[in-house]
Amino acid sequence: MRQSSVRGEGATAQSAGDISGDGAGAVPAPRGGSRRSRRAGGGRGSRRGRRRVLRWVSSALAFLILGTAAAGYLYYRHLNGSIRTDALNLGENKLGGSKPNAFGQTPLNILLIGSDARDDEANQELGGAKDTFGGPPLADVQMLLHLSADRSNMSVVSMPRDTLLMMPKCTEENGKVHPASTRLVQTNQSLSRGGPGCTVAAWTELTKIPIDHFMMIDFKGVVAMADAIGGVPVCVEQNVYSRTREGKGSGLKLPKGTTRIQGEQALQWMRTRYGFEDGTDIGRTHAQHQYMSSLSREFRKNAKLSNPVMLNSLAQAAIKAMVVDPGLNKIDRLYDLSMELKKVPPNRITMSTMPWVYSTREEGRVEPEPGAAEAVFKMVREDVALDGKGSGTPADGASPSPTTPPPAAPTTAPAQAPAKIAVSVVNATNGKDGAQAKVKNRASEIASLMIRKGFTKTSSETTATTGGEDTTVVRFADDAQAADAAAVATALGLPASSVLKSEEVSGITLYVGKDWRTGDAPAPAPPAPTSLPTSAHALNGDNEGACMAIQPGFTW
Known part of the structure; x- marks a missing residue:
């Protein structure tokens, strides 16, 4: 924009010289009359010409500035108008917000949901399984992202899609009620009980963690985001081909070592079960952690103000790809959130899986591991870093101080006597x-x-x-x-x-x-653990050497 203006000013100056009669391009004075009168007449014409030129230049610049601003505003409105939203929590139990720390800072909990919806041509082509076209969507990826109050660390807890839970009652905004389940239900069915708000409700019911936001992405969204970032490096320990003799599998085919994947290949990686580790959903969860860790590193490298083309591409891809809750329905809110997430260095990001045990009630399914799963949830509730390194100073680098302003007062009325x-x-x-x-x-x-x-x-x-x-x-x-x-x-x-x-x-x-059960006070809750149980299968976000083990029989 600045270069264009300079070029325009140069061209205008040349035109002004032509009109005023200065320089090689001057127009000869008409014959007759005195030299003085010709000079006087030329001077008045020159001044009038310059005034006309200045008016033209100022008008043109004003038009360009207003036009650019209007275009930016219209583009901003276009992006805002493209953001899709859904209700945050359709359940009955609504937790209060996270408790602020001693410095008035508050943690942030975001549920990331991957939907297998085959609700349009693009998703149907990518998802296959024609018998499911038009059917209820499933929440096949569920990850709770916890950003610590001081922004020093980030924790991600995945729940395998085969986890059995009791589903809460969910009421859609149009009044339709999905009663609470009377038996254990696979967790990915929560999405079909009214939308992502019911998936949030199921997590809230199980974990007692207050969830502030959700982001949901579908098949074509995964493809678009991987393309926008320019691909994501992943690693396999052997050549892998995810395809069974019966034709099942994602179709992922990669050589041994590290490959930068994008587009449909990225979606195949996220969906691969046959071929990774033991061929179960647990292996798929671990592969998703490797992908997400690598993706976060790519964002930090490429999503910078010095790379506006990449930023614009990512912004458009993200908006087209996601459904969010009403609290994230503006571009500036999404931008602010991205800046908060970016404060955490990769070596303080911990990917983990909810500890689980195989169900004795339904073959091939899993349930939260008693004790261990609650330990992980308690660490998140109490803002304990999953990497065991503790919290840091406030994210802006300032040392904690007793003069730090306290958290804002609640907006509700004070309690009665x-x-x-x-x-x-x-x-x-x-x-x-x-x-x-x-x-x-x-x-x-x-x-x-x-x-x-x-x-x-x-x-x-x-x-x-x-x-x-x-x-x-x-x-x-x-x-x-x-x-x-x-x-x-x-x-x-x-x-x-x-x-x-x-x-x-x-x-x-x-x-x-x-x-x-006894006494005048409930039993005091045990303190939160300071480290993850080994069954949580932790992966550090800075681990660029992570590599997926391959299931026997799926190499080439």
């Missing part, structure tokens, strides 16, 4: 597994305790028919009750994560869980 807060108490001490009987009279015992603490409007629901709870929770019905529910939790020494918004209740209800 305890005597004005109505609370119902439910006995849920049998736990979700129902392995233990309920403790007799537990609801009335805790109701008496609440009254002694000043919550005089507390009552026990001794006839309530409810499932058990592994941990004690306080549920509330609407935002106006949020502060009062938090006050109940604080009075009992319960963590902030125990306060849940739910459609199951009409008012504030305390569910006394398996962790509080």
Whole structure:
């Protein structure tokens, strides 16, 4: 733009010289009249000419500036108008936001979803399986990305698509209800229960991690992003060809060593099961981690302001590829998010898999590993770095200081006095597994305790028919009750994560869980681990030597 303006100014100056009669291109003065009058007349004409030229130049420059600005604004509006959105959480339980750290910084949790939807010609061509055309989409890739409060580290936890879970009740924005499942359901079916908002709800129900945003991408989106970045390097330990005798498999065919893949080949890598490790979905998850780690390194190398062509290509590809929640529905919000993610160096990015065990209830499927899976979720909830290196100073490099401004005050109204807060108490001490009987009279015992603490409007629901709870929770019905529910939790020494918004209740209800079968206080929760269990199969984001093992029988 600047070069064009300079060239235009040079051409205009030459024209001004021609009109004024200066230089070799001057127009001869007409015959007759004195030399003085000719000089005087030429001077007036010159001044008039210069004024006309200046007006023309200023008008032209103004037009160019306004035109460029208008074009930029229209392009910005075009990109914003192209962003597709869906509801963030369609479930009943709505957790509050993540707890700020001592410096007022807040973690960020984003659920990344890969959809196998075959809802248009491009996705059908890439996905194959004609018998599934027009069918409900499946969330075949699910990764929770956790950005630490101080932006020093990033953790990614994948859930294998074959994981069996109890699905929560999900209500679409149009009012359609998908009831809670009465049996274990494969986790990738969550997407067909109303969209990505139900996948978020399933993660929230399982992990108790507050999820701030989601990003969902389909087959053609994976292809577009890989092309826009110029390919992603991946590695295999042997030649690999993902194809069975029955014709199953992704069709991925790569030579031993490192290959830069893009386009359809990148999609094949993300979808390969037959040929990697043991031929299960777990091997596919590990391959996805290698790809995502490599992709993040490529972004850091290429997505720079000094490379505007690449940035524009990536921006357009990303917008066309993704569906996001309403909180990410503007270009500037997506840009701000990318800048936050970019603060984390690759050697502080940890890719991991939810610890799992093979299901004894459905062959070939897996379930969260008792104890180990919850340990990983607890590390994320409490903002503990999965690489075991701890947190750093605030991302801007400033040393922590007691003068750092505190987190913003909540927008909800302050809690009422305890005597004005109505609370119902439910006995849920049998736990979700129902392995233990309920403790007799537990609801009335805790109701008496609440009254002694000043919550005089507390009552026990001794006839309530409810499932058990592994941990004690306080549920509330609407935002106006949020502060009062938090006050109940604080009075009992319960963590902030125990306060849940739910459609199951009409008012504030305390569910006394398996962790509080005796005494006047629930059993203190054990501290979060400081390192991942080995079953989480961690991969460091700076590991450029990662290479996929190949399943016997799938080499060439």
